[in-house]
Amino acid sequence: MVTYEGQSPSEIRTGDKVTDSLGRIFYALSDAYMELGDWEVKGETPTGDVKWFTLDPKSLVTISYDESAWNQDEWN
Numbered sequence: 853m854v855t856y857e858g859q860s861p862s863e864i865r866t867g868d869k870v871t872d873s874l875g876r877i878f879y880a881l882s883d884a885y886m887e888l889g890d891w892e893v894k895g896e897t898p899t900g901d902v903k904w905f906t907l908d909p910k911s912l913v914t915i916s917y918d919e920s921a922w923n924q925d926e927w928n
Contacts, residue, residue, distance in 0.1 A: 861891035
């Protein structure tokens with residue numbers, strides 16, 4: 853597992869474990885996308901609740917993911 857602190861919400865990808873600036877922890881079920889000036893991500897909380905998270909574009913998040921799960925063919 854690799855963790856990157858101080859990342860823009862724009863970097864969130866499906867499968868990432870995210871901690872936002874409010875301390876909310878969720879697993880991304882979608883890539884982040886911009887809507888009406890904020891980043892939106894569908895996520896699942898550690899308790900199993902699935903909901904949409906709205907993240908301010910100026911806020912920073914911590915992103916963790918398993919590098920071994922990456923499909924390197926996507927980059928070629």
